Amino acid sequence: MFIVTSTVRVLAFAWKNFTRNAWIGLATIIVLILSLLSVNVLLGVNAVSDAALHELEDKVDVSVYLKPETPAAILETARSYMASLPQTQSVELLDADKALADFKERHKDDPKVLAALDELDQNPLGASLVIKAKKTEDYPFLIEALQNPQFSFAVESKTYDDNSASIDRVQHIAQTVRFVGLILIVLFSVFSTLIVYNSIRIAIYTQREELGIMRLVGASNAIVRLPLILSGVFQAVLAFVFAGGLVFLALVFFDPKLRILFDGADPGMLTYFVNNFWTLAGIQLAAIVALVALASWAAAGKYLKK
Amino acid sequence: MIILKHVSKVYPPDVHGLRDLSVHIKPGEFVSIVGTSGAGKTTLAKMLIAEERPTRGTIEIGGWDITKIKSRDIPLLRRQIGVVFQDFKLLQKKTVWENVSFALEVAGESRKRIKEVVPHVLKIVGLDEKAHRFPQQLSGGEQQRVVIARALVHRPKVLLADEPTGNLDTMNTREIIDVLKKINAFGSTVVLVTHNREVVNALRQRVITLSEGRIISDQAQGKYLLPS
Numbered sequence: 001m002f003i004v005t006s007t008v009r010v011l012a013f014a015w016k017n018f019t020r021n022a023w024i025g026l027a028t029i030i031v032l033i034l035s036l037l038s039v040n041v042l043l044g045v046n047a048v049s050d051a052a053l054h055e056l057e058d059k060v061d062v063s064v065y066l067k068p069e070t071p072a073a074i075l076e077t078a079r080s081y082m083a084s085l086p087q088t089q090s091v092e093l094l095d096a097d098k099a100l101a102d103f104k105e106r107h108k109d110d111p112k113v114l115a116a117l118d119e120l121d122q123n124p125l126g127a128s129l130v131i132k133a134k135k136t137e138d139y140p141f142l143i144e145a146l147q148n149p150q151f152s153f154a155v156e157s158k159t160y161d162d163n164s165a166s167i168d169r170v171q172h173i174a175q176t177v178r179f180v181g182l183i184l185i186v187l188f189s190v191f192s193t194l195i196v197y198n199s200i201r202i203a204i205y206t207q208r209e210e211l212g213i214m215r216l217v218g219a220s221n222a223i224v225r226l227p228l229i230l231s232g233v234f235q236a237v238l239a240f241v242f243a244g245g246l247v248f249l250a251l252v253f254f255d256p257k258l259r260i261l262f263d264g265a266d267p268g269m270l271t272y273f274v275n276n277f278w279t280l281a282g283i284q285l286a287a288i289v290a291l292v293a294l295a296s297w298a299a300a301g302k303y304l305k306k
Numbered sequence: 307m308i309i310l311k312h313v314s315k316v317y318p319p320d321v322h323g324l325r326d327l328s329v330h331i332k333p334g335e336f337v338s339i340v341g342t343s344g345a346g347k348t349t350l351a352k353m354l355i356a357e358e359r360p361t362r363g364t365i366e367i368g369g370w371d372i373t374k375i376k377s378r379d380i381p382l383l384r385r386q387i388g389v390v391f392q393d394f395k396l397l398q399k400k401t402v403w404e405n406v407s408f409a410l411e412v413a414g415e416s417r418k419r420i421k422e423v424v425p426h427v428l429k430i431v432g433l434d435e436k437a438h439r440f441p442q443q444l445s446g447g448e449q450q451r452v453v454i455a456r457a458l459v460h461r462p463k464v465l466l467a468d469e470p471t472g473n474l475d476t477m478n479t480r481e482i483i484d485v486l487k488k489i490n491a492f493g494s495t496v497v498l499v500t501h502n503r504e505v506v507n508a509l510r511q512r513v514i515t516l517s518e519g520r521i522i523s524d525q526a527q528g529k530y531l532l533p534s
């Protein structure tokens with residue numbers, strides 16, 4: 001009964017502190033919102049850059065065109081050898097008929113090319129291999145592996161659709177954004193802690209008379225300290241709710257626009273936040289509450305030591 | 307009840323608040339501590355509620371050595387010692403009832419207990435009829451009686467009154483002293499810190515006179531010895 005009574009009173013005192021110092025609290029809440037937004041902007045940019053890199057990497061492959069008369073056994077040797085390499089993600093063997101069908105499809109609007117094909121008695125195209133590596137940096141190795149004497153004589157030509165410059169650029173941008181973002185998060189966290197600490201000290205100052213009387217009449221340190229900490233926690237929760245709302249609005253606004261940049265593909269941002277909603281919300285709420293509680297605890301502790 | 311042994315207090319760099327003070331106050335006594343400004347009266351009062359700690363010596367209250375009391379135990383001590391100050395220390399936005407019940411609320415007492423205790427202490431100090439007034443609607447003497455009522459809610463063994471009549475006129479001063487005598491008659495030890503000659507002389511109780519941090523006189527039925 002004592003615990004219930006004390007808990008109810010601590011909550012009541014905390015709520016009173018929270019409402020009484022609403023204007024001081026507003027500054028704290030705004031800084032906390034900025035801290036949370038900086039974290040979420042970083043997460044969003046991370047998700048988009050990951051999606052962009054994935055898209056680019058997906059477009060990289062090596063196409064190996066083999067001579068038309070290459071026997072099927074050699075084609076299979078080339079396919080299985082390339083597929084057996086640990087750096088290889090996939091190998092697709094397109095036979096000559098499929099290569100011809102694809103060629104015709106690509107040039108269906110070019111009657112001259114189609115007419116030239118019709119002039120020929122036989123399929124001028126050979127089979128081809130489309131090889132994808134697990135990592136972009138593995139392509140030079142795979143191209144080197146095509147020198148294998150078991151089938152290198154059958155290779156007519158090869159094309160390497162090299163997007164490595166674009167990949168490097170996106171990686172570089174992503175790293176820069178992450179670095180700047182981390183600095184911003186650290187700065188906002190430090191500012192938030194200092195502002196919360198000082199806003200609690202101001203709250204203590206405005207209530208010094210009441211707190212002094214509480215101590216004089218035998219209030220325990222906990223009953224003096226907990227309402228101050230809890231009013232800070234109320235601010236943190238409010239900031240979390242507002243920041244959550246702003247992040248949601250930003251996602252709804254930016255996702256369709258990013259989708260255009262990604263040629264209709266998923267830019268990854270909304271998906272990332274939806275798929276990780278509970279984890280992200282839980283970690284951010286816990287972190288912001290812990291930060292505010294620690295700052296409030298320290299500020300109240302300094303007062304109680306006097 | 308209260309035992310001070312060789313208590314000294316030195317404020318840096320070398321200001322002496324108290325010098326080798328030894329006092330024994332028995333349960334149920336009414337003791338006036340008198341002295342001029344800077345004699346050490348308030349330092350002594352602050353030590354009794356652990357707001358100050360002695361530089362040397364020991365302080366014992368009700369068998370409890372509070373010389374090196376831990377921070378977490380101070381609230382327990384303050385529930386055993388009711389404190390009344392000259393400047394009232396009332397919350398102006400709370401009524402008489404709320405000011406008194408506040409001391410019980412912060413100690414985690416139940417509503418039921420608060421409803422029992424508050425009317426009782428307000429009756430002792432004669433303010434049961436003014437329970438719903440705000441401090442600014444009361445006279446100085448009445449405000450000080452609210453403070454005394456608040457100090458009584460935990461049924462303290464000791465009531466420490468530091469210049470409780472300092473801001474009051476003669477009529478209100480008499481009222482306050484009557485209330486303190488009444489509380490003493492109920493069995494509580496009363497320690498009155500004052501420099502009011504008339505009050506001390508009218509009480510005809512034990513008087514400890516301090517000067518420059520030392521006891522210069524301790525009389526069972528004493529008088530105010532210092533020159534005006």
